[in-house]
Amino acid sequence: MLSPVSRFTGFGLGMRPPHYPRFLEGDVPVDFVEVISENFMVDGGRPLTVIDRVRRHYPVAMHGVSMSIGAADGLRRDYLAKLKALAERVEPLWISDHLCWTGIAGFNTHDLLPLPYTDEALTRVCANIDEAQTYLGHAIVIENPSSYLTFAADSYTEWDFLAEMTRRTGCYLLLDVNNIYVSSRNNGYDARTFIESIPVDRVRQMHLAGHTAGRDGLLIDTHDQPVPDAVWALYRDACQRFGHVATMIERDDNIPPLDDLLAELDMARGIAAADRVAA
Amino acid sequence: MMTLADLQRDFSAFIRSGDRAVSDAVSKDAQRGLAVYHHAFRANLTDCLRSAFEKTHAWLGDAAFDAAAAAHIASHAPQSWTLAAYGEGFDRTLGGLYPADPEVTELAWLDWSLRRAFDGPDAPALVPATLAEVDWDNAALTLAPTLAARPISTNVAEIWNAMASGAAPPAARRLDPSAALIVWRRALSPQFKTVSMTELAALTLARVGKSFGEICGDIAPGFADEEATAAFAGAMLGSWIGDGVLVAVG
Numbered sequence: 001m002l003s004p005v006s007r008f009t010g011f012g013l014g015m016r017p018p019h020y021p022r023f024l025e026g027d028v029p030v031d032f033v034e035v036i037s038e039n040f041m042v043d044g045g046r047p048l049t050v051i052d053r054v055r056r057h058y059p060v061a062m063h064g065v066s067m068s069i070g071a072a073d074g075l076r077r078d079y080l081a082k083l084k085a086l087a088e089r090v091e092p093l094w095i096s097d098h099l100c101w102t103g104i105a106g107f108n109t110h111d112l113l114p115l116p117y118t119d120e121a122l123t124r125v126c127a128n129i130d131e132a133q134t135y136l137g138h139a140i141v142i143e144n145p146s147s148y149l150t151f152a153a154d155s156y157t158e159w160d161f162l163a164e165m166t167r168r169t170g171c172y173l174l175l176d177v178n179n180i181y182v183s184s185r186n187n188g189y190d191a192r193t194f195i196e197s198i199p200v201d202r203v204r205q206m207h208l209a210g211h212t213a214g215r216d217g218l219l220i221d222t223h224d225q226p227v228p229d230a231v232w233a234l235y236r237d238a239c240q241r242f243g244h245v246a247t248m249i250e251r252d253d254n255i256p257p258l259d260d261l262l263a264e265l266d267m268a269r270g271i272a273a274a275d276r277v278a279a
Numbered sequence: 280m281m282t283l284a285d286l287q288r289d290f291s292a293f294i295r296s297g298d299r300a301v302s303d304a305v306s307k308d309a310q311r312g313l314a315v316y317h318h319a320f321r322a323n324l325t326d327c328l329r330s331a332f333e334k335t336h337a338w339l340g341d342a343a344f345d346a347a348a349a350a351h352i353a354s355h356a357p358q359s360w361t362l363a364a365y366g367e368g369f370d371r372t373l374g375g376l377y378p379a380d381p382e383v384t385e386l387a388w389l390d391w392s393l394r395r396a397f398d399g400p401d402a403p404a405l406v407p408a409t410l411a412e413v414d415w416d417n418a419a420l421t422l423a424p425t426l427a428a429r430p431i432s433t434n435v436a437e438i439w440n441a442m443a444s445g446a447a448p449p450a451a452r453r454l455d456p457s458a459a460l461i462v463w464r465r466a467l468s469p470q471f472k473t474v475s476m477t478e479l480a481a482l483t484l485a486r487v488g489k490s491f492g493e494i495c496g497d498i499a500p501g502f503a504d505e506e507a508t509a510a511f512a513g514a515m516l517g518s519w520i521g522d523g524v525l526v527a528v529g
Contacts, residue, residue, distance in 0.1 A: 038361055044401035046467045066360045072284035079360040104287040108357045109294050109320050110327075110365075113287075116304070120283050149305050149312025153281070186312065216311045 003138045005094045005172045005204050008032065008059065011265050011272075012248040019258045020050060026057030028258065030265065032093060034248050037064040040090075041082040048089075055090055061205065061246070062092040063174075066108075069128045069142065070101035070115040080135045087136060093246070094204060096141035096174045099125070099162065116151035117161040122168075129169040141204050142166075143174040146182040146211075146221035158183065159197035166202040173198065175242075176207035176250075177235045178227070182219045195238050203242045208235060208268060209250040224253035227264055232271065239272050247272065294320045295356065324352050324365060331366040332390040334442050335373070339383065347376055363398075366391050382433040382451035385460070389439055389471060392427040392462035396469040399425035402526040404466070410520070413528050416492035420485040421527035422519075423463040428474075428482055430459050436473045465523035472522070477501055478515055482524075491516065 010031020015023050022028050033054060040051045054060065066079060087095055100112040115121045133140055144162060156164070166173060175198065184191035210225030227235075227249065235247075249264050281289075281304055292298040294317055305313065325348045329336050336344045351372040357365050370391055374384035402423050434452050441448040459479035462471045474482075477498055484494045495512045502508040519525040 038363070041361070042363075042398035045396075045398040045464060047398050048401075049467060066362075072282070072287050076360050082360075101287060103357075104284065104291055106356075106358050107291050107295070108360065109291065109316075110323055110357055110362045111294075111316060111319050113290060113316065116283070116286060118283070124283055147312075148315040149309035151286075151305055151309075152307075153304065154306075214315070216314070218311055218315060220315065 002133050002170065005139050005141060007204070008093050008246050009244040010059075010246055011269050012058075012061070012246065013258075013261055013265060014063075014248060014250045014252070015054065016251065016255055018255050019261075022258055023057070024050065024053050026054075029262065030058065032059040032061060032246065032248070034061040034063050034250075037062045037083060037086060037095070038066050041086050051086075051090060060090050060092050061248075062087060062090060062095045063143075064095065064097040065112065066102060066110075067097040067132065068102040068108075069097055069099065069132065070121060070125050071104055071128065072101070072124055073104050075128050075131055077135075080132060084136055087138070094141045094172070095136060095138060096143055096205065098143045098145045099165070100145045112145050114145065114147045114149060114151070117154045117156035117158060118151075119155065122156070122161060122164060125165055126168045129165070129171050133169065133171065139170055139172060141172045141174045143176050143207065144179050144183070146176070146179040146186075146219075148186050148218055148220075150187050157189070157194075157197070159194045163197065163199050163202075166199060171202075172204040173202045174205040174207065175203055175238060175245075176209070177238055178207065178209040178211055178223075178231050178250075179221060181231050181234055182211050182221050185219050191234055192237055195234070195241055198241075200242055203245050205246045205248070206235070206238060206242075207248060207250045208232075208264070222253060223250055226256075226260075227267075232267065235268065236271050244272060290316075293317065321349070321352055323362070324348070324357065327362050327365050328369060331363075331394050332369060332387055334439050335383065335387045335390050337442055338386055338438065338448065347373055350376060363394075366394065380451065382435050382438060385429075385431050385433055385435040386438060388429060389435060389460060389462065392460075393469045393471065395427065396425040396462050396464040399464060404523070405520060405526055405528070407520070410528065415516075416490065418491045418528050419488065420491055420494075420519075420525055422482065422485055423465075423524055423526050425464040425469075426461060426482070426486075426524060427463070428459055428461045428479055430457055430476065430479065431473070432457050436460060436471065439471075461524070463522075463524055470522065477511070481512075481515060 012030045012032035015033045015035050040047050098112050103109050180191050180194050208227045209223045210227055212220045212222040214220045247268050249261050286304050289301040293301040328348045351369050370384045370387035373387045377383040438448045459474050459476055461474055481494050481498055484497055499508045
């Protein structure tokens with residue numbers, strides 16, 4: 001029997017090294033923090049003392065980049081074992097990763113690569129999610145990726161693929177609003193249709209982030225800029241559809257002072273609260 | 280019909296070597312997108328190496344370091360689930376590229392060993408009070424699990440320390456006699472130290488399970504007499520205890 005994912009509804013930040021000291025003191029006004037799981041899936045040393053201390057102050061969401069849930073040759077048990085050990089230590093709000101694959105046949109690109117949205121891929125993804133959930137003992141949370149191309153064989157839209165994936169496996173969704181925007185622009189679909197097609201009861205978290213316009217016209221999911229207006233507008237739509245869902249700012253590069261991120265988080269709080277009043 | 284496994288193998292081959300077979304599987308307008316993934320793979324691994332080999336990067340400069348990274352990426356496919364493992368063997372790649380400049384590979388070894396020690400296995404701290412009753416002749420020594428050691432032929436420690444303190448690094452020079460570097464983690468802090476080749480030999484013997492008495496016997500031929508051996512061994516043991524290189528005795 002899998003543990004379900006709680007309906008935790010706070011506002012948080014991704015914990016990045018320049019801001020560790022304040023998170024370690026516990027004086028950052030957030031409801032939860034999200035950590036990159038792999039940074040703490042280590043044998044010992046400072047990373048584990050950091051996560052232990054932060055956990056004393058905040059609920060922690062574990063967000064991974066290496067599960068490779070779409071890998072055609074299945075999941076790596078050495079990875080799952082490390083992830084499970086960390087989850088037992090941290091007792092996270094939930095464990096999330098991306099709808100993607102990172103490698104095959106022993107070659108790991110360490111990138112979040114796109115999947116074709118086909119029946120075969122859906123079957124493989126669902127089998128991998130079942131395996132991960134059974135091994136971990138918890139339902140997991142899957143994030144929509146940013147994407148720079150589509151496949152000729154696609155027979156599902158991304159949102160229909162995600163909806164069917166949650167229906168078959170019981171997993172939950174982390175909606176990255178910036179990724180929806182980036183992929184919609186790059187791949188030519190309507191971002192609002194995406195949001196309107198996602199099952200409301202499966203969404204447990206939302207990410208907000210910035211992106212960069214590439215020289216060739218594609219938007220690149222760089223997480224090195226403030227959340228832009230277009231993503232805020234889409235977040236407003238998402239709040240209207242999904243209600244109060246745990247939300248965080250995801251900044252991975254060109255990292256500003258913590259107070260800048262807290263100001264962005266206040267904007268998210270304001271948008272979510274306004275939606276509640278309107279509702 | 281192309282299977283998911285076929286597609287992922289073709290996509291991987293494109294990312295690794297530029298093989299265009301995957302073009303048949305993607306949409307007609309996907310060439311710009313393919314280029315993004317092709318570029319991101321190399322950029323990500325290069326950033327990883329720059330981060331893990333910070334002093335080596337500073338020593339070589341951007342252009343030389345990135346060229347070495349490109350050579351390493353071309354010949355070493357990432358295989359671990361963790362990107363943090365990718366720097367393994369980069370010191371040997373540099374050794375092949377810079378055979379006449381041994382400080383480069385030694386600097387890279389030091390960067391990498393410190394990185395590995397940072398999040399390597401924990402060890403309990405040695406309790407000095409427990410040492411009084413030890414039968415040192417027969418005592419088995421347990422060293423820090425993060426301990427790494429190698430011979431060095433250059434002033435790499437001096438170079439690393441100068442760069443760490445923000446000073447201009449000295450020119451590389453050969454050590455005479457040659458020496459060894461040891462790297463380990465004490466509590467939460469990675470450490471390194473230059474030691475003699477005799478001490479390196481003693482550490483190697485301890486790691487294969489020799490007792491302290493046996494180690495002293497094995498290194499004795501390098502000293503003038505028993506008194507000199509005992510003085511050296513005593514000082515060495517004291518430094519191992521004081522520095523946290525020795526984590527258990529018994």
